[in-house]
Amino acid sequence: MKKESGIHIEGLSKRYGEGATAVDALKEVNMSVAPGEVVGLIGPSGSGKTTLLKCLGAVIEPTQGRMTLGGEVIYDNGWRISDLRVLRRDRIGFIFQAPYLIPFLDVTDNVALLPMLAGRPNGEARARALELLQALDVAHRASAETSELSGGEQQRVSIARALANRPPVILADEPTAPLDSERALAVVRILNQMASQYHTAIIVVTHDEKIIPTFKRIYHIRDGRTYEEAGEGRALQ
Amino acid sequence: MINLAGRDILHSWSKFVLTGLGLGLLIGVTFTMAGVYRGMVDDAKVLLNNSGADLWVVQKDTLGPYAESSSIPDDIYRSILGMSGVAQAANVSYLTMQVRKGDTDVRAMVVGFEPGQPGEPSYLVAGRRITRSHYEAVADVKTGFAVGDRIRIRRHEYTVVGLTQRMVSSGGDPMVFIPLKDAQEAQFLKDNDAIINQRARTGANPALNRPGVPGLLDAINASQNSNRNVNAVLVRVAEGHSPEAVAQDIRRWKHLQAFIRAQMENILIAKLIATAARQIAMFLVILTIVSAAIVAFIIYTMTLGKIREIAVLKLIGTHNRTIAAMILQQSLGLGLIGFAIGRIAATIWGPFFPRYVLLEPGDAVRGFVIVMVVCTLASTLAIRAALKVDPATAIGG
Structure with missing residues (x-):
């Protein structure tokens, strides 16, 4: 069971188009991330990173393979979950290249929105949001407008949002791209802390040379195939 | 949420x-x-309400006096007064024209009416009613005139003695009320040169200036320079009588057109402002x-x-x-x-x-x-x- 929790994918393929014009974006990808683990997903442009992330995020349907999320099979040559919207809301956290916070909500409500969408009472959702903001050291900006935050603060708020429904998996799409080295390393440190604190499996897609040495495990993706290698796991101060 | x-x-x-x-x-x-x-x-409704009339008697085959021109003799009202069910009948005339005050002029509908009869302004907001037979006027406030102003209608000057309101024509022109005789004169008054020319033309006509008929030419000249017509007769129906029945009698016996309130409202709203x-x-x-x-x-x-x-x-x-x-x-x-x-x-x-x-x-x-x-x-x-x-x-x- 332990092996199956977190995220586990076997033989995942994705083909765009049909016949002579068909493109195999993913070819029998295998990947496994345990709860509390942060792994890197690295590859050149066009290698299939984004396609893999979209398959994992249940926004596009793979062509074949098997995916297990938090111990439950969600895809096995076809979706095994009827409502993918609820799957994304409750069981997958997303962190984007840019924070993409909702500009007309304050910091707390940006985080509390997810539990509210999941049906939690407003008070409980806001309390949970404040707890996460505290853990990420941005509680002092709880009632601020998102436009008043620095880039690093915004990214921490987006991490808090991704964790708001306590999902077993977080997909981070180049979360450090717009940040300088110091802030980028700080974000990775936070991701590691959150992963171990909330037992969340985190996949970080990145090009960022600064943060690659911090991963203990790295998946390289090239021409739609993944290759696993051990990372340096450099200690974060 | x-x-x-x-x-x-x-x-x-x-x-x-x-x-x-x-x-x-x-x-x-x-x-x-x-x-x-x-x-x-x-x-339109206020205009009809404030006229105080139940019937509008106008020239046959016309939709007068507001939608079409209508001209009827000014003594017709006497015979209408004698009809069963008629409580009051009074002549009125309407003429849209430029009324001058000093160097400015105002487009207005000049209404000729007989004091105390249907057709007079139903209420005043300032001043008094017309008490003299000539050269006094009551104006709607939208004319911009004030009590005491001197206004010119054709060749004569009138003193504004009272102000009324919400009295406008179907075209939106505010009304100026003057005595009926003055209004009749204003409608057909010619300038002196035109009168001299008309008299010369009549005198040169052998059919109208016959040597064997003394006084004929004078009588014709007099009739040409006076106006004995009005635009409508407003009738108030006696209590207990149906306006429609009275209107039927007028149409039948007087060879005139008579409209009841609903018909006149229909003319104003459905035809005139359509x-x-x-x-x-x-x-x-x-x-x-x-x-x-x-x-x-x-x-x-x-x-x-x-x-x-x-x-x-x-x-x-x-x-x-x-x-x-x-x-x-x-x-x-x-x-x-x-x-x-x-x-x-x-x-x-x-x-x-x-x-x-x-x-x-x-x-x-x-x-x-x-x-x-x-x-x-x-x-x-x-x-x-x-x-x-x-x-x-x-x-x-």
Whole structure:
């Protein structure tokens, strides 16, 4: 069971188009991330990173393979979950290249929105949001407008949002791209802390040379195939 | 759950208020156009009410005296007075002309009436009623005249002795009431040169200037220089008699046309202002379409500006109906702001219009419903665009 929790994918393929014009974006990808683990997903442009992330995020349907999320099979040559919207809301956290916070909500409500969408009472959702903001050291900006935050603060708020429904998996799409080295390393440190604190499996897609040495495990993706290698796991101060 | 639409409106309130202001001014114009039409109808009703008549007796085969010209002898009223069911009958004349005051002139309808009879202004807001037989006038306040002003109608000067209000013609010209004899003279008064020419022409006509008939030429000249006609006779029906029955008798025995109140109202509203009403209706339709296009364009542009946020909202599990409701509520909010500003604007600028602008509560309710329907329809384009947004676009840029 332990092996199956977190995220586990076997033989995942994705083909765009049909016949002579068909493109195999993913070819029998295998990947496994345990709860509390942060792994890197690295590859050149066009290698299939984004396609893999979209398959994992249940926004596009793979062509074949098997995916297990938090111990439950969600895809096995076809979706095994009827409502993918609820799957994304409750069981997958997303962190984007840019924070993409909702500009007309304050910091707390940006985080509390997810539990509210999941049906939690407003008070409980806001309390949970404040707890996460505290853990990420941005509680002092709880009632601020998102436009008043620095880039690093915004990214921490987006991490808090991704964790708001306590999902077993977080997909981070180049979360450090717009940040300088110091802030980028700080974000990775936070991701590691959150992963171990909330037992969340985190996949970080990145090009960022600064943060690659911090991963203990790295998946390289090239021409739609993944290759696993051990990372340096450099200690974060 | 957070009200996303409300938060967005609060976040960009200045944009919403300014857009709502623009939309509101457009809605205000729409309300005013409707108010102008209502005012025209109300003016017509007030005109009929204030005349104090139950019947309008006019020239046969005409729709006079307001919609068509009508001319009947001024002694007809005596024979009408003798008919069964007639309590009062009085001559009236109407003439639209430029009334001069000093160097300025005002377009007005000059009404000739007999004091104490149907046709006189029903109430005054200043001054007194006409007590002399000549050269006194009562004017509607919209003429801009004041009590004591000296005004010129043709060759004679009149003193304004009283002011009335809401007495305007179907064309919107304010009324000036003067004694009937003066009004008859004003209608047909010629200048001295024209009188001399007319007399010479009559004198040169051997049929009218016969040597064997003394006094004939003088009699013809006298008749040519006096007017014994009026435009209508206003009749008040005695209690217990049906206006329609009295009108039937007048039509049958006097060979005149007689209209009851409902018929006259129909002439004024359905015939006389029908073209203006259609014109206003066209404007209302165009303004409604323009308002809808503006709301649709604004909401659509605002939605396109939030495509990334909408993709993120969809990716994190927001229902399509929540996103659609957000856009719909914003559209309705914009309509609400526009409606409120439009209603206030129309109320403020309405009294400054030269014609009476009547803003009816019923029109406000109908306007509100139309604004909400238009905003709902206008939001569909934006909702369609939002629902088409692929949540996958939030990932990978």
